Amino acid sequence: MSRERNISVIQGLRYQGGGVQLAWLLHRISGLGIVLFVSLHILASFFGGDFGKFTNGIYEAWWFQLFVIFCALFHAINGLRITVLDLWPKLLEYQREAIWMEWAVFLPIYGIAIFVIIQTALGG
């Protein structure tokens, strides 16, 4: 212990950074989700056959679509917030408000997506 840095993934996740750290964490998770989605597409096209059908089955499943839309939508909106704040550093004084605005934009759009996907999954 004494020769090592006092840090691990668990300790980092346990840090009480609040809403700003949650946004940072979700940005990483959603980025990985998008990579997973694109990778599945490439693998399905490359191998085809039974493997392709199996992979298609995963990313066409309603629960995976909910996950992918969450990832793409959150990553895009959060990325836009960070880009705007990076380009106009003066706005960083309103970081908290920017995060609230981000959720205010994200939640209704994702809510509509959930409604449409679930309705379609139930055959509506």
Next chain:
Amino acid sequence: MQVTMKIFRFNPEKDTKFHYETYTLEAEPTDRVLDVLERIKGYEDGTLAFRRSCAHGVCGSDAMRINGRNYLACKSLVKDFGANITVEPILGLRVIKDLIVDMNPFFENYKKILPYFITESPIPEDGRERLQSQEDRERFDDTTKCILCAACTTSCPSFWASDDYFGPAAIVNAHRFIFDTRDEAASERLEILAETSGVARCHTTYNCTVACPREIQITKAIGEVKMAMVTGKV
């Protein structure tokens, strides 16, 4: 009120792994967390190790994680945390003993940004101070408040990932000189900060600004340094 304080303990002379010890004692709601730690060290367990110096939020010695977030123990009141308080060392630095961490990597990063006044210009003819307008002074007023407590740097996920990253505190102190009209080494500092371990590692997480006990707009300062780097305008 009765306070139960759970404290991170590690003694390199006998422990191979850290553990937590719990102390229950009486405290006033208006006591500071540092007061409670002093009482534990003075009356219950003299082996407890932590840094403190001025105890008034100026020296920056007693940055620690209190209930999972970085604070200065001398500026944190018991009533703000409740009856159960967990105290741990700041993250990303080697623990020397209990709440004391090795600050050397932090200060090595600080030194890299040349945190001192650099000028080649001769002193004014009257031999007195180098004058500056109030507007020019205001540009870096906020970043002069840094006390190098490391609360910001050790709350930063990019620093957790690698202590090569200069960290928010070093960049804040670079900002203090880059935007000082009397200093003439802004381009040199911007070149240093353009390294892979410089400002590019900041992902605008904002943990640093939330953790700063001096309420410095750290992420904004880093953003201004980024813009100065891109535009070349100071």
